[in-house]
Amino acid sequence: MKSRICLIFVLLAQFVSLWNLRASDETKWLGLLPQPRNITLLEGEFCFSPATQIVCPEYMSGYVAEYFRSGGRLSPAIIMRENSDLELPAEGYVLSVATEGILIEGVDRAGVLNGFHTMLQLFPDEIYSCDFDGTAQLPAMRIEDWPEYSYRGMHFDVARTFSPVGELKEFINHLARHKINHLHLHLTDDEGWRFEVLSHPRLTEVGAWRGGDSPIRAIYGAWDERYGGYYTQNELREVVAYAEQRGVSIIPEIDLPGHSLAMGKVYPEVLCPVERDNSAAAGYDRRNVLCVAREENYALLDDILRELCDVFPSEYIHVGGDEVATSYWRDCPHCRELMKEMGMRDYAELQQLFMERVSDILAKYGRKAAMWNEATNGGTLPRDVRIYGWEGIEECRSVAEAGYPTVVMPGPYFYFDMRQSPHEDGHNWAGVVTVEKCYSAANLDALGYSQKAKNHVVGFSGAFWSELYITHGDKYENYAEYQTFPRVCALAEICWLPVSMCHTEQFLERLGLHMARMDAMGISYRRAAPALPTKGITPKLTITTSLPVKQQSALDRLSAYANDFGVRAQRTCLEGDWILYTFDSPIKQVEVELTTGYRHVARGVFPVAKVEVSSDGKHYKEIAHLKNGCAKIALREPTVAIRITSLAEGNSDAYVYMQYPQIVPM
Numbered sequence: 001m002k003s004r005i006c007l008i009f010v011l012l013a014q015f016v017s018l019w020n021l022r023a024s025d026e027t028k029w030l031g032l033l034p035q036p037r038n039i040t041l042l043e044g045e046f047c048f049s050p051a052t053q054i055v056c057p058e059y060m061s062g063y064v065a066e067y068f069r070s071g072g073r074l075s076p077a078i079i080m081r082e083n084s085d086l087e088l089p090a091e092g093y094v095l096s097v098a099t100e101g102i103l104i105e106g107v108d109r110a111g112v113l114n115g116f117h118t119m120l121q122l123f124p125d126e127i128y129s130c131d132f133d134g135t136a137q138l139p140a141m142r143i144e145d146w147p148e149y150s151y152r153g154m155h156f157d158v159a160r161t162f163s164p165v166g167e168l169k170e171f172i173n174h175l176a177r178h179k180i181n182h183l184h185l186h187l188t189d190d191e192g193w194r195f196e197v198l199s200h201p202r203l204t205e206v207g208a209w210r211g212g213d214s215p216i217r218a219i220y221g222a223w224d225e226r227y228g229g230y231y232t233q234n235e236l237r238e239v240v241a242y243a244e245q246r247g248v249s250i251i252p253e254i255d256l257p258g259h260s261l262a263m264g265k266v267y268p269e270v271l272c273p274v275e276r277d278n279s280a281a282a283g284y285d286r287r288n289v290l291c292v293a294r295e296e297n298y299a300l301l302d303d304i305l306r307e308l309c310d311v312f313p314s315e316y317i318h319v320g321g322d323e324v325a326t327s328y329w330r331d332c333p334h335c336r337e338l339m340k341e342m343g344m345r346d347y348a349e350l351q352q353l354f355m356e357r358v359s360d361i362l363a364k365y366g367r368k369a370a371m372w373n374e375a376t377n378g379g380t381l382p383r384d385v386r387i388y389g390w391e392g393i394e395e396c397r398s399v400a401e402a403g404y405p406t407v408v409m410p411g412p413y414f415y416f417d418m419r420q421s422p423h424e425d426g427h428n429w430a431g432v433v434t435v436e437k438c439y440s441a442a443n444l445d446a447l448g449y450s451q452k453a454k455n456h457v458v459g460f461s462g463a464f465w466s467e468l469y470i471t472h473g474d475k476y477e478n479y480a481e482y483q484t485f486p487r488v489c490a491l492a493e494i495c496w497l498p499v500s501m502c503h504t505e506q507f508l509e510r511l512g513l514h515m516a517r518m519d520a521m522g523i524s525y526r527r528a529a530p531a532l533p534t535k536g537i538t539p540k541l542t543i544t545t546s547l548p549v550k551q552q553s554a555l556d557r558l559s560a561y562a563n564d565f566g567v568r569a570q571r572t573c574l575e576g577d578w579i580l581y582t583f584d585s586p587i588k589q590v591e592v593e594l595t596t597g598y599r600h601v602a603r604g605v606f607p608v609a610k611v612e613v614s615s616d617g618k619h620y621k622e623i624a625h626l627k628n629g630c631a632k633i634a635l636r637e638p639t640v641a642i643r644i645t646s647l648a649e650g651n652s653d654a655y656v657y658m659q660y661p662q663i664v665p666m
């Protein structure tokens with residue numbers, strides 16, 4: 001008996017998966033993305049004209065009007081409404097297209113919006129130019145659909161590079177169209193404080209700016225200018241409302257207790273009183289960890305979080321918890337004493353205490369805390385804290401296994417600041433993150449997640465960290481969009497569909513069709529891998545420098561073009577430091593790309609420097625200045641030496657990286 005039931009089950013399961021396969025095969029020409037669960041194609045079609053009447057709930061009318069000019073009175077009509085009697089999971093909807101009209105019914109508000117976003121994809125792509133005024137034929141069909149995960153997220157770092165309100169809204173709009181329903185907004189970090197706090201205006205007056213006369217010195221780009229920006233509370237309320245209208249909830253993040261350099265520069269007293277020898281970094285002070293033992297800090301955080309809760313209605317507020325440099329706590333007499341008093345064994349417990357106190361503040365304002373995965377290392381954090389797992393797939397698995405509601409977003413799958421092919425721009429610490437790699441995270445079984453762990457996964461999130469945005473922005477129409485799309489498409493689909501329906505090949509086919517839609521949306525997405533940069537020609541070269549380098553052999557290898565990573569100098573740059581490239585025989589009719597710092601991110605650079613060339617090795621003439629540590633120069637006349645000279649002291653790091661020049665014939 002038991003085995004017969006089993007057999008029936010297996011056959012049923014096979015039938016269902018076959019049917020799914022067939023359903024998506026038959027409808028893949030629609031290029032829907034994310035693919036809906038169930039589509040049944042029917043006979044006939046619906047003819048849309050500007051006269052078509054559109055009926056929708058009041059709260060959607062403004063949004064709908066962005067796509068369809070109102071005023072149509074003719075039936076057939078498009079009707080959108082909530083129907084809580086539908087037997088569908090949360091956010092589910094039924095979309096029926098028939099000759100007589102289109103009916104979208106959602107189990108809830110989100111369901112209606114989801115149905116609306118699917119319907120838009122059935123229209124000609126021009127619908128996304130937002131003033132569609134033509135006619136359209138939509139094939140008759142019935143779609144019944146609901147999401148697999150309730151958290152379909154994208155993270156956006158506006159601290160390293162500031163994104164003005166308009167850009168932020170546009171990004172949210174693109175997310176909504178892909179049924180991403182959470183935006184995790186990284187509002188503060190070492191490089192800037194972007195959230196206006198009315199009770200402590202200096203946080204943005206001072207903390208929103210770096211470089212120039214600001215006490216916060218530049219870390220990534222914009223070295224010799226004052227750079228930054230912030231959002232007023234009213235602007236953020238406007239963004240929250242805009243997002244909500246589209247079904248996107250914003251989870252703001254104030255990154256604590258690490259990543260707090262900006263706050264620490266505004267209010268140095270919040271930091272542990274620890275002196276450091278910063279001489280190798282030209283005195284640059286990088287203390288960025290709040291003191292756990294300082295009671296006044298919690299009053300300040302209370303003010304900040306109270307105002308944050310007042311602006312953002314989200315159930316969860318993200319309070320960071322990542323990458324705490326615990327050596328500051330180790331060296332802080334007050335933190336040490338507190339640990340002793342409380343009988344704590346390690347810094348994870350100290351961090352836990354801090355995170356708990358911050359959670360208590362949030363609880364006072366009726367909110368729950370969200371944190372990065374390291375915050376769980378103390379072991380006994382309350383299980384209603386939502387954890388964002390970023391370090392790796394194992395870390396995410398273990399927090400989910402431990403019972404925390406977990407957003408899975410490990411770097412190697414979901415960090416869209418990583419490069420998309422081996423030679424492209426982007427971070428590299430989590431490797432190359434392709435669309436396929438991201439899509440493969442759908443299969444949590446294959447990644448070793450137990451049923452218990454899976455039960456605690458609330459969804460996936462992509463991340464866009466913006467350290468490189470500021471230095472790479474010029475090269476792209478929109479670097480944030482280039483880095484996030486189409487990886488967001490993969491993310492959106494694995495958040496939406498059960499793994500049994502996630503088929504990479506089919507997804508890629510539909511993505512091909514969806515690209516025309518993204519063109520109409522105006523997304524500057526990445527189409528294909530760019531041509532490989534060439535290493536260029538390698539004329540015999542000697543590199544010398546005024547900077548101290550540990551081993552001459554490292555410089556020799558660099559001179560031999562045999563080190564693509566670069567050679568590290570043992571201190572930062574001082575005014576007058578130089579790097580000299582001498583060629584055995586003159587080079588000419590070439591273009592030379594000069595790089596200081598890492599090749600993939602503007603750290604360890606000469607922030608302000610001049611470039612000189614010489615035809616005899618004695619007399620130099622200035623021909624360029626570095627920008628973001630780099631310069632491209634054209635050499636027409638025979639040249640035997642190129643010299644880069646620093647015009648400023650310090651680059652915020654305790655090192656400089658040197659690279660070989662990339663030389664290509666003109």
Ligand code: TNX
Binds near residue numbers: 322372465
């Ligand atoms: C790690 S992810 C960080 C960020 C960086 C990112 C760059 C996380 C919680 N911390 O501060 O921006 O890597 O990929």
